[in-house]
Amino acid sequence: NAGVTQTPKFQVLKTGQSMTLQCAQDMNHNSMYWYRQDPGMGLRLIYYSASEGTTDKGEVPNGYNVSRLNKREFSLRLESAAPSQTSVYFCASSELGTSGKNTGELFFGEGSRLTVL
Amino acid sequence: AQSVTQLGSHVSVSEGALVLLRCNYSSSVPPYLFWYVQYPNQGLQLLLKYTSAATLVKGINGFEAEFKKSETSFHLTKPSAHMSDAAEYFCAVSLLGGGFKTIFGAGTRLFVKA
Numbered sequence: 001n002a003g004v005t006q007t008p009k010f011q012v013l014k015t016g017q018s019m020t021l022q023c024a025q026d027m028n029h030n031s032m033y034w035y036r037q038d039p040g041m042g043l044r045l046i047y048y049s050a051s052e053g054t055t056d057k058g059e060v061p062n063g064y065n066v067s068r069l070n071k072r073e074f075s076l077r078l079e080s081a082a083p084s085q086t087s088v089y090f091c092a093s094s095e096l097g098t099s100g101k102n103t104g105e106l107f108f109g110e111g112s113r114l115t116v117l
Numbered sequence: 118a119q120s121v122t123q124l125g126s127h128v129s130v131s132e133g134a135l136v137l138l139r140c141n142y143s144s145s146v147p148p149y150l151f152w153y154v155q156y157p158n159q160g161l162q163l164l165l166k167y168t169s170a171a172t173l174v175k176g177i178n179g180f181e182a183e184f185k186k187s188e189t190s191f192h193l194t195k196p197s198a199h200m201s202d203a204a205e206y207f208c209a210v211s212l213l214g215g216g217f218k219t220i221f222g223a224g225t226r227l228f229v230k231a
Contacts, residue, residue, distance in 0.1 A: 004160075035221075040126060042207060042221040043161075058218065090160055104149045104168075104211040106219060108160035 002026050006091050006109035013081045013116045021076040021112050023091030031094045032074035033058075033106065034066060036087040043090065049074055081116045088113050119144040119210045123222035131230045136180075136195040138225050140208030143189060150191045151209040151219070152182055161207060167191060178202070203229045 004025045013019055025032065030051045035043040045058030049068040063085060065077045074093075078085060092106040124139040142148060149168050153161040165176025172184040178201075182193045191208060205226045211219040 033219075040223055042121075042223040044221075045218060048218065092161075104219060105151070105163050105166060106153075106161070106209075108162070110160045111158075 004091055004093055004107055004109035006089075006112050008112060009110065010113050011115070013078075013114065015082060015116060017081050018077065018079050019081065019114075020078075021089055021091070021114075022073070023075065023109060024073045025091075025093040025107070026072065027093060027095075027107060028071070029093040029095050029107070030071070032068065033092045033094075034064070034074070034076045035090045035092065036060065037090060037111070038087050046076065046089075078114075081114075083116045086114060086116045119148060119212060119220055121208050121210050121220055121222035123208050123225050125225055126223065127226050127228065129228040129230060130198045132200055133197050136193070136198045136202065136227065138193040138206050138208075138227065140182075140191045140193065140222060141189055142191060142208070142210045144210055144212065146212060148210045148212060150182075150184060151211070152176065152180070152191075152193050153207045153209060153221075155205045155207065155224075157204075164193070164206070198227075198229050200229050200231065203227055 007022045033048040034046040044060045047066040049055045052071045067075045089112045091109045120143045122141045151166045152164040154164045155161045165174045167184045175181045180195045205224045207224045208222040209219050
């Protein structure tokens with residue numbers, strides 16, 4: 001079981017460059033999320049997609065865009081990278097529904113470490 | 118709005134000693150509560166969760182946590198630390214329904230001394 005797969009795992013950018021982080025899940029989950037992790041700040045939600053066809057801003061959306069390409073894939077784009085976006089980015093997925101299966105557990109990818117010079 | 122506070126960014130224990138990682142939350146409605154563990158250079162994985170059933174929740178690797186509504190706490194414990202427990206631990210709270218999101222605490226790094 002692959003679970004949640006993120007690419008690339010490492011990336012170095014120069015200020016002003018753009019890039020897209022890719023995420024795919026094979027668990028048939030409805031909801032997908034992008035978090036960033038910075039020392040001493042835990043994980044902060046950038047954007048999420050509660051279901052295919054919808055996206056919403058999280059706590060720190062500025063400087064990012066997302067696309068829910070289909071049920072499996074959720075990408076995060078940095079249009080003009082800034083040093084403040086140096087971070088580790090995590091994609092996650094969860095089941096969302098009215099059934100008893102929904103307990104809010106998140107399944108994470110291994111992370112993408114981004115450095116902006 | 119909900120929030121999570123983890124007391125202590127770093128905790129150090131000796132191998133075989135009790136592990137206690139503290140978490141307090143605030144929420145306007147009954148929350149779902151989680152502890153996640155992150156080993157170096159890996160993503161987070163679920164350790165245990167509270168979903169309004171039993172207040173004492175048992176998780177993987179011998180960890181457990183007790184939901185105390187009166188104290189708004191969800192502290193994580195393990196009777197005897199093992200070297201392999203060294204990792205970062207995150208407490209998290211979520212609300213279900215519309216606008217479903219999880220809020221994480223800042224994390225506590227656990228060091229285990231031989």
